[in-house]
Amino acid sequence: MSFEHGSYEIVTVPCNFDNYAYLIIKDGEAAIVDVSESAPIIRAVRDRGVSVTDIILTHHHDDHIQGLDTVLGDLGGDIRVIGANADKHRLPKLDLALEDGDSFVLLGSDVRTMDVSGHTIGHLAFHMPDANAAFTADSLMALGCGRVFEGTTDQMWASLSKLAALPPETMICSGHEYTEVNARFAITIEPENPDLLARIERIKVARSNGQATVPSILSEELATNPFLRAHLAEVKSGLNMSDKSDAEVFGEIRRRKDSF
Ligand code: ZN
Ligand code: FE
Numbered sequence: 001m002s003f004e005h006g007s008y009e010i011v012t013v014p015c016n017f018d019n020y021a022y023l024i025i026k027d028g029e030a031a032i033v034d035v036s037e038s039a040p041i042i043r044a045v046r047d048r049g050v051s052v053t054d055i056i057l058t059h060h061h062d063d064h065i066q067g068l069d070t071v072l073g074d075l076g077g078d079i080r081v082i083g084a085n086a087d088k089h090r091l092p093k094l095d096l097a098l099e100d101g102d103s104f105v106l107l108g109s110d111v112r113t114m115d116v117s118g119h120t121i122g123h124l125a126f127h128m129p130d131a132n133a134a135f136t137a138d139s140l141m142a143l144g145c146g147r148v149f150e151g152t153t154d155q156m157w158a159s160l161s162k163l164a165a166l167p168p169e170t171m172i173c174s175g176h177e178y179t180e181v182n183a184r185f186a187i188t189i190e191p192e193n194p195d196l197l198a199r200i201e202r203i204k205v206a207r208s209n210g211q212a213t214v215p216s217i218l219s220e221e222l223a224t225n226p227f228l229r230a231h232l233a234e235v236k237s238g239l240n241m242s243d244k245s246d247a248e249v250f251g252e253i254r255r256r257k258d259s260f
Pocket of ligand 1: 061146
């Protein structure tokens, strides 16, 4: 599946059991975001007859990088590998190592690098305004967020707050199809949120038809994703945490999800 914005096409590539990689395509050239598995990505590239200029890695976990060597070997040519400077020691060899706030040009357009540490330290997200897309992998996900493995919940809340401030029409291209389980959890936090109830119905229909629920629109995440809503009075009071900080409420929601 794919969507278009301006002269860009963003193709979602299902990999492994529930991972998503992405192709960003413009004028016969493409960039790949994350390489969970080589075969489906190589197939998607060949089907479209595009030549790959760049591969972007969001973070060091195997399920986001393990297809890289095969993809580089099979596609050949001069492909720039891009990732976090902070993660240089545990990522494949990078041609461009980036920090929070760095901008770089991809397929002729500016991309802004955002450090979204929490799931891992050094996890990056990439905002590409000309494609109306943000590649968030295991930071902000559809109706969820990544488990906090390396950072703190305070750090993850700060990272999600940065993503929440992107233009609301931004397409959130995240790393996994976890939405159905996320929905079952979200409803325990906000059982009466009408936007959430409506979204859950759409998710059920999509999944029963074998359709992806990713990417999602940021505005919909802001209205329904409990991990973006920890600062709201109604969410705090629902958890009996009205006197607690936003980050503390986020931490409680994240802990509940971990044992859900
Ligand atoms: Zn991960
Ligand atoms: Fe992952």
